[in-house]
Amino acid sequence: MMDTSEKKIAHLLRRAGFGASRDQLDYYVSKGLAATVTELVDYQQTPNPFDKPQPTPLGKELRPQDVRSWWIERMLYTTRPLEEKMTLFWHNHFATAVSKVRNAGYILQQNQLFRKHALGNFRTLLKQVSRDPAMVVWLDNNRNRKASPNENYARELMELFTLGIGHYTEQDVKQAARAFTGWFAAPRGDGFHFLPRAHDFGQKTFLGRQGAFDGDDIVDIILEQEQAPKFLARKLVKFFITDDPSEALITMFAALIRENDYEIKPVVERILRSEAFYAPEHRYAKVKSPAEYVIGSARMLCGPIPSAAMPAVTRTLGTFMRQMGQDLLNPPNVKGWDGGRTWITTSAMLSRANLAAAFLGGRRGLSAGRRRSLQGAQAPLVDVEALLGSSNGGAAAAPAEIVGRLGSAMGAMDISAGARTVLNEYLASSGGSARVALQMLMASAEFQLS
């Protein structure tokens, strides 16, 4: 197949966003690839009409579901796809679960923190995360006192957030924990509460350095380590380019991270302009996460959702993601979701195939709970006739044209020759339904991949 600018832009939007509808794709294609990358990374220049106020901040009465729905709606309608994609990246990097934090206000605040620094400075973000009340509760730093240090945050800061196992000693963990003593959470102000009498102001020896370090010093010392930019580069390259990156690729972007003193934006921009990013072997090679799959499908296919139906729709989309293995705001543990091929399970594949049925109004076979939650949405969420082009009206279009138009509406997806043949034959048979053809495309191997 010929490589076109449209195919590259479609790939870019799958990886740096959630895939594009036909209209969105036309818009970006008219700008061209280079200008599209610029618009994606300089998203602060793009007005975001999503101005829905966030749910009551720091309210204990706020439910996790409210925050989840608010975020899902944001992802559905944002004009800054990379902003939300990076928020998702940080949510998995600093994986924090509301099931333990038990305070939806804290989780909302953390989600906003990730968005604010989505393409900001990693050093600043780390220092903010160390003070973030959801993180403080999640990794037990509110039990980290001078008299009885708790090592949980200090350990994960190095193991999972910055260096990886093997690049620090148990002694470093103990010393770092002392530096974070008294960094507590409290349900007032910005949620961070420093308690001097619980803090250990003494001398520490950490990664070969000595001083009366506090948490910020620990972050600075960690980021001086040669391993730190490599660790972050690996995460970013895996997220954007390939699950299985070469060391050369890591080294290249690690150097860039160091050059830019942990500014993320220039690094991500360089990734999105790199040759490796568009290499044929990296296209359709990453399994879409449930969030990418569900949000992407909805962005490509669903018409405008009436505001009265929005709570039911966002709740249902969240339920589908959970059944596919990604309960947003509730990662299974501090390592986050494993991702990659682990997303592909039998229950997830059924759920992925059934999302189309929920979109198209075929709710008979859905579980009672799912049906109930969809009652708010009166009409089917996807108007297949509109996707096929109004010019066809009720007239029977040629099977190949139907398949072509559906693929085009689904972010200009590649459809394998085999799948094309199967669908053409089906549509030519009596009772062949464009709705079912759409469902098959949504269930196809290609559409699970980014």
Place this chain on the structure above:
Amino acid sequence: MALTRRQFLKSGTIAVSGAVFLPPWLQAVAEAADQSPSSSKILVVVELAGGNDGLNTVIPYKDGKYRDLRKVIGIDQSKALPITAELALHPAMSRMQALFQARKLAVIEGAGYPNPNRSHFRSMEIWQTANPTSVEYYGWLGRYLDEDGHPRNPLQAVMLGDQLAQSLLAQDADVPLIEDIQSYSFVAADGPRDKALALLKRLHSQAAPKNSAREHIQTVSLEAISSSEELRARVKESAAGYPDTAFANQLKEIAQIIGGNVGTAVAYARLGGFDTHANQATRQQQLLTSLSEGLDAFWKDVTSRGLADRVLLFTFSEFGRRARENGGAGTDHGTAGPMFVLGGAVKGGQVYGDPPDLRNLDGNGDLKYQIDFRRVYSSVLSRWLGADPEKVLGARYEPLAFI
């Protein structure tokens, strides 16, 4: 040599051909079903999430110290349902009292572990991974499935509910999360279901490059179709009347799945809401009613299906609650608690372990554990599932005599 899922993912040596409509696991299941009666054992785990107050579940009802500690929420001696001279069940548990008297139900007292953790999250993780000393990712049942399971049977273990229990996280095995049987099933977007399903099978039977992501997606999709269709075909409605609760529905569907003979060895259900810091009486009454009536209906159903001797069920909670009630007519996080074991092969009508010793509490005012829960797991693994507990639990634990 059977490939594990992990090996399969890596090597990709199993090709997807157009004829995979009856996968090997299903052939094996079909053959096993023909040799009646099947003797394979089934374990059902019931998680009571939130920390069930064990002292008001299995009550030392004659102990004056219990009255002292529980002035507001203590259960009246006259209302408690006796099972031994010293212990009685909560008044909501008349069905479980009857099961105990019929010797189908046993109680294990004081189950816990050393250095108890009072965080829901961490303590649940400890029970799920069977590792109180370091954080682990894979669950104890997942490790069992990896050691002894049938990795190509997608229904070898099932979780009913909306979130997979960590116990079932495995390196190789893929345990489906089934919200209900109906939702573990293909739904056609339009027109006749059979036609759409046949199309989906054809779509996923197209040739794909060896060991590619596409090939893997297609293989798992075909497994999803065959296992869910097999389940639909084999499930038989339950005759026994179940109460109308989400928990009872989970148990009902477990009975239907194991009754369908699809090779399921482990099933897992969850009843949540036990975190009764305030106004415990009403809430626990509802929850224990749900538990007791649900287990009773399940037991009748399993018995009528002729599976009584093949099913063993046990309950656990991440911790019990503080011995002394708090100021809000509730109880705070505690430590050890009772477990229930139900089954035809269970040496029931007995309490394993001593009644809770309310005069010998730890520094927090919590019960000291008597029986390491890993002894229960070990008993189930060795005496019920026929597995080597040391491989799964990493150490030897003395089994208990309840099986």
